[in-house]
Amino acid sequence: MKNLFLILFVLVSTFGNAQNVGVNHANLSNGIAVQGYDVVSYFKENKAVKGKKEFSVKHNGAIYYFKSKENKDAFIKKPSAYEPQYGGWCAFAMGDYGEKVEINPETFKIVDGKLYLFYNAYFTNTLKSWNKNEPTLKAKADSNWKKITS
Incomplete structure (x- = not known):
């Protein structure tokens, strides 16, 4: 019975934390x-x-x-x-330097069935930079996002 209680507690805690991570970092x-x-x-x-x-x-x-x-x-x-990747923050910024940067919702790309959003203002369109080195930036963004949300 104690083991069942412990398992339920861990599951509830994990689920609750997953939701809070999403809200806190979105x-x-x-x-x-x-x-x-x-x-x-x-x-x-x-x-x-x-x-x-x-x-x-x-x-x-x-x-x-x-x-x-x-x-x-x-x-x-x-x-x-x-749902957009990286909580809806700029994918390029997440990959390039691991920071949460605002986006222009009209600047986006769908890669492997996932939505990526980008900053685009003041003569800077980060989607263009992302496209130049997408595989590397995506891998770094995935890693940086895990660090931010853990």
Whole structure:
């Protein structure tokens, strides 16, 4: 019985911590993910589309907006398929120097079925830099993100 209690305690603690890590490290604006852009549209339309408050859902402490009920339902069915990498922070910055940097939600790339967002302002488009060395930057970004969230 003690072992069962210990296992349940560890599972509950781990699950709770995983959710808190997401909220604590996500790029949110007033609790809203990806500045209100519809994360499903990146995949379905290959473009950035603003979502609507009426089609919103809260997931792991973040509020996601969608342009339609269909997109909202697709997200609810499998959120991990649509959530942006690195908590919605700039993928290039995460790979290049391991920092959380704001993004322009209209500058994105889908790689291996995952959404990557990038900073693009003041004559700096980090997607261009990412494309020059994507495999190395992606591996470094993955490693840096693990360090930040552990």
